[in-house]
Amino acid sequence: MSKPRVAVYKMSSCAGCQLEIINLEPILLDLLGAVDLSYFVMARRENEPGPYDIGLVEGAITCGEEIERLKKARQECHLLVALGSCACYGGLPSIKNWQPQRVVENRVYDNLAAIHSTTAYGIDYYVPVDAYLKGCPVSREELLDFIKSTLLGVRPYLRPHSVCVECKLHENVCLFVTEKAICLGPVTTAGCGALCPSRGKPCDGCRGPANDANAVSLARTMAAYGLHSQDIVRYFRKFAGMTSEFSKGAEAV
Amino acid sequence: MSVAYARQEEWSIPQLYHLPAAKLDPFLNKLKENYTLIGPVVKGKEFVFAPLSDPGELSLHYQTTLLPPKKVLHLPFEVLFSFHEDQQIIETAQEQQQQIIFGIHPCDVHAIAILDKAYTAEYPDPYYIAKRRNTLLVALNCSEPGENCFCQSLGTGPELKDGYDLLLTDLGNGYLLEVGSPRGRELVQVMDLAPAPRVAMVEKQKVLDNARRKFQKKLNTQDLPGILEENFRQPIWEELMHECLACGSCTMVCPTCFCYNVVDKIDLNLKSGKRQREWDSCMLLEYAQVALGHNFRKDRDARVKQRIYHKLVYYEPQFGTLGCVGCGRCIHTCVKKIDITDVISRLRGE
Numbered sequence: 095m096s097k098p099r100v101a102v103y104k105m106s107s108c109a110g111c112q113l114e115i116i117n118l119e120p121i122l123l124d125l126l127g128a129v130d131l132s133y134f135v136m137a138r139r140e141n142e143p144g145p146y147d148i149g150l151v152e153g154a155i156t157c158g159e160e161i162e163r164l165k166k167a168r169q170e171c172h173l174l175v176a177l178g179s180c181a182c183y184g185g186l187p188s189i190k191n192w193q194p195q196r197v198v199e200n201r202v203y204d205n206l207a208a209i210h211s212t213t214a215y216g217i218d219y220y221v222p223v224d225a226y227l228k229g230c231p232v233s234r235e236e237l238l239d240f241i242k243s244t245l246l247g248v249r250p251y252l253r254p255h256s257v258c259v260e261c262k263l264h265e266n267v268c269l270f271v272t273e274k275a276i277c278l279g280p281v282t283t284a285g286c287g288a289l290c291p292s293r294g295k296p297c298d299g300c301r302g303p304a305n306d307a308n309a310v311s312l313a314r315t316m317a318a319y320g321l322h323s324q325d326i327v328r329y330f331r332k333f334a335g336m337t338s339e340f341s342k343g344a345e346a347v
Numbered sequence: 348m349s350v351a352y353a354r355q356e357e358w359s360i361p362q363l364y365h366l367p368a369a370k371l372d373p374f375l376n377k378l379k380e381n382y383t384l385i386g387p388v389v390k391g392k393e394f395v396f397a398p399l400s401d402p403g404e405l406s407l408h409y410q411t412t413l414l415p416p417k418k419v420l421h422l423p424f425e426v427l428f429s430f431h432e433d434q435q436i437i438e439t440a441q442e443q444q445q446q447i448i449f450g451i452h453p454c455d456v457h458a459i460a461i462l463d464k465a466y467t468a469e470y471p472d473p474y475y476i477a478k479r480r481n482t483l484l485v486a487l488n489c490s491e492p493g494e495n496c497f498c499q500s501l502g503t504g505p506e507l508k509d510g511y512d513l514l515l516t517d518l519g520n521g522y523l524l525e526v527g528s529p530r531g532r533e534l535v536q537v538m539d540l541a542p543a544p545r546v547a548m549v550e551k552q553k554v555l556d557n558a559r560r561k562f563q564k565k566l567n568t569q570d571l572p573g574i575l576e577e578n579f580r581q582p583i584w585e586e587l588m589h590e591c592l593a594c595g596s597c598t599m600v601c602p603t604c605f606c607y608n609v610v611d612k613i614d615l616n617l618k619s620g621k622r623q624r625e626w627d628s629c630m631l632l633e634y635a636q637v638a639l640g641h642n643f644r645k646d647r648d649a650r651v652k653q654r655i656y657h658k659l660v661y662y663e664p665q666f667g668t669l670g671c672v673g674c675g676r677c678i679h680t681c682v683k684k685i686d687i688t689d690v691i692s693r694l695r696g697e
Contacts, residue, residue: 125615127616238615254632255632255633256592258595258596259628259631262600264423266413268680272391272393280592280594280682312592315682
């Protein structure tokens with residue numbers, strides 16, 4: 095039986111999530127024993143054409159050309175996965191969405207003749223998506239769990255709840271309560287192992303809203319901690335401002 | 348099977364010793380020869396229970412810890428067994444080393460008594476029981492209750508009456524040491540300790556009376572199930588639905604919460620793996636979701652209510668006691684400062 099074929103696509107992104115696949119180095123050979131990385135431009139000189147069993151799409155969709163490539167990817171992949179927060183919600187590129195396109199383009203490019211950017215969206219704005227692997231970058235462990243579960247035909251265990259759960263399981267000192275720091279952990283999806291709070295850095299919300307995120311209530315507490323309303327907006331729009339939950343948080347105060 | 352603990356009354360004369368402050372470290376060093384010592388140590392601005400590599404790390408002047416000592420009996424993450432395609436199951440070897448939880452407060456001792464009922468009675472849990480059997484409790488009466496403590500209202504502190512192997516009370520110049528079990532007596536025998544003078548019991552009551560005056564929170568337990576059942580539909584629940592972040596912290600730090608989730612971690616060869624469990628929480632949306640996606644507690648207020656009703660109403664018929672021991676951890680950990688004592692007094696119209 096041939097191994098399942100995996101394709102990795104890149105849209106508007108920093109390539110950090112793809113890099114996490116390569117960073118699986120110690121077990122990369124084991125991974126290649128389980129799947130063929132058939133299309134992975136970052137890592138292969140020659141790439142094989144589709145169809146593929148699993149398509150991992152990195153990056154937000156920010157121009158017409160990407161929409162075309164995304165639709166083709168959807169057609170040639172049995173399962174299509176949003177790899178990382180850009181593909182899930184628009185991610186960091188979506189911070190531009192609250193200014194006119196021309197203003198944003200002008201800041202980056204000298205010659206705008208060939209630039210036709212669109213609002214940055216996650217990939218599910220254009221095509222149906224089978225799974226979301228959140229994070230900036232994506233969690234290697236979750237990515238592996240997802241691949242293994244898919245190969246076995248079982249539902250992967252992707253933590254849907256808040257980062258606080260993992261923070262408590264690791265018995266971290268609460269940055270919000272004890273250190274009086276602003277932390278998006280209570281409304282952000284876990285699965286990162288509470289990576290930042292475990293190292294004394296508040297959660298930035300890179301994994302987007304947890305399954306029952308109450309961003310409005312958290313925004314009120316952020317304001318009570320003395321945060322300016324514009325800063326609260328920045329917190330909620332940094333990675334997942336396009337989600338309804340975090341946009342409610344951004345507009346709450 | 349049950350973890351039987353001798354009650355104080357079964358001992359004709361309580362055995363009292365005086366442990367001078369200077370002898371605490373030598374005592375701990377003696378105990379360390381045969382036991383793993385676990386006690387409160389400093390972590391940042393908080394305290395946690397952790398194995399003591401050096402008695403000097405022990406901080407007995409703590410008010411509360413981030414996680415309850417439950418974490419050494421029912422681990423936050425625990426590998427139950429590993430398995431292989433050819434149907435081999437390899438059980439995780441249970442640690443045989445005897446351990447002592449040193450300096451555990453009365454509220455947490457009461458919480459362990461509740462866990463004993465949950466994990467050893469109807470559905471015996473071999474993982475919990477193996478650890479519990481090898482665990483001795485050297486308790487410490489509370490002389491400095493914290494700002495969120497309300498054990499006094501629930502009869503679970505600041506004075507411990509039973510459930511311990513040894514009980515310490517800080518009398519200033521040293522500790523009064525009371526023996527609560529045959530295993531506790533064995534512990535005392537490692538040191539040459541003088542019996543405590545009878546007046547030490549009077550001093551102990553002075554310390555505890557002083558502590559009793561320091562409580563800032565209380566929870567009136569009179570007809571609690573009745574009050575809660577009458578108020579199942581009350582505006583306060585809707586208010587809490589809008590407040591609560593559903594982050595699950597309150598249940599993660601609770602010493603009497605015993606729910607867990609079981610997850611298989613498969614190896615990349617897809618032929619072997621591990622089955623592990625980790626703490627779960629009824630405050631989380633996915634907790635009450637069943638096959639085909641229906642969720643019995645989809646609304647946040649239903650989960651807020653479930654937590655409070657379970658602790659204050661539903662434990663009683665199941666375990667013969669309230670499910671709250673007044674340790675105050677859920678209040679301390681809550682970003683929104685949702686306070687179970689405040690919820691109850693508001694329901695009472697106070």
